[in-house]
Amino acid sequence: MNKLLKTLILENQLTLAVLDTTEMVNDAIKIHKLSPVCAAALGRALTVSTFMSSNLKNQIDKLSVTIAGNGVGGKITICGNGNLDMRGYIDNPQVDLPLRKDGKLDVGSCVGKEGRLTITRSMGLKEPYSGSSRLVTGEIAEDFTAYYALSEQQPTAIALGVKIGKDLTCVGAGGVIIQALPGASEENLIKAEEVMQGLKNVSTLIEEKGAEGVLKSLFGDISYNEYNPKYNCLCSKEYIEGVLISLGKAELQDIIKKEGSVKVSCQFCNTTYEFNEEDVSKLF
Numbered sequence: 001m002n003k004l005l006k007t008l009i010l011e012n013q014l015t016l017a018v019l020d021t022t023e024m025v026n027d028a029i030k031i032h033k034l035s036p037v038c039a040a041a042l043g044r045a046l047t048v049s050t051f052m053s054s055n056l057k058n059q060i061d062k063l064s065v066t067i068a069g070n071g072v073g074g075k076i077t078i079c080g081n082g083n084l085d086m087r088g089y090i091d092n093p094q095v096d097l098p099l100r101k102d103g104k105l106d107v108g109s110c111v112g113k114e115g116r117l118t119i120t121r122s123m124g125l126k127e128p129y130s131g132s133s134r135l136v137t138g139e140i141a142e143d144f145t146a147y148y149a150l151s152e153q154q155p156t157a158i159a160l161g162v163k164i165g166k167d168l169t170c171v172g173a174g175g176v177i178i179q180a181l182p183g184a185s186e187e188n189l190i191k192a193e194e195v196m197q198g199l200k201n202v203s204t205l206i207e208e209k210g211a212e213g214v215l216k217s218l219f220g221d222i223s224y225n226e227y228n229p230k231y232n233c234l235c236s237k238e239y240i241e242g243v244l245i246s247l248g249k250a251e252l253q254d255i256i257k258k259e260g261s262v263k264v265s266c267q268f269c270n271t272t273y274e275f276n277e278e279d280v281s282k283l284f
Contacts, residue, residue: 007224013184020211025170027231043162044140053080069112084229087268111138161203172207233269
């Protein structure tokens with residue numbers, strides 16, 4: 001089960017989140033038939049986006065994340081909501097790359113070091129809030145750290161990891177994220193920095209200890225709130241029908257004349273919805 005644990009640390013001056021997203025990454029691997037490096041890239045993005053979604057005020061508030069780099073994997077798109085229904089895809093899911101010299105998956109080359117990270121939050125206001133920053137390394141964690149510093153002026157430390165086993169499934173995925181609250185002392189900021197610097201191989205820690213074990217190893221027996229995010233696409237036949245109606249009857253009949261039917265595929269779950277001439281007539 002996916003887990004997100006959230007608590008306050010260091011005299012309640014900083015927030016801590018520990019995530020285990022192993023199941024979510026395996027769902028993504030199954031749906032998109034991801035190569036190991038694409039699973040790592042998309043998995044890291046899903047993990048940090050889950051954390052961001054958990055900070056939305058209402059369950060129906062929406063988060064959209066786009067990582068548009070110049071790497072071979074192409075663009076990564078993630079959507080989530082305050083209920084922690086997460087989904088995402090990468091443009092070229094089967095791209096593979098040689099391992100880096102240190103033996104790790106080359107996520108930076110998959111994503112690309114040049115491009116932009118864009119975050120959009122729809123929170124029931126007239127206009128959605130949108131922020132953007134340049135990619136730093138394409139390794140995801142550093143890129144989101146830079147986004148928080150530049151676009152939201154919030155000191156944030158992020159460690160992410162996705163470990164792929166020999167059978168090409170994910171054996172450990174998750175993250176540790178610490179954010180400073182206003183007025184946090186220099187002393188506690190240094191302590192938090194030391195904790196993060198000592199954090200190595202987050203995915204292996206999640207694999208061996210789980211989210212609770214990682215939290216306990218970092219800060220001992222402290223209370224926390226637990227959430228259970230999931231990979232859950234919200235597309236449905238009814239939703240697709242609404243989209244088709246907005247295109248108009250003439251447009252749809254023209255497509256049927258040329259193609260024989262109207263096919264709509266959801267990129268998040270790879271479900272294809274097909275409508276024949278009779279189906280389209282019923283819509284109107």
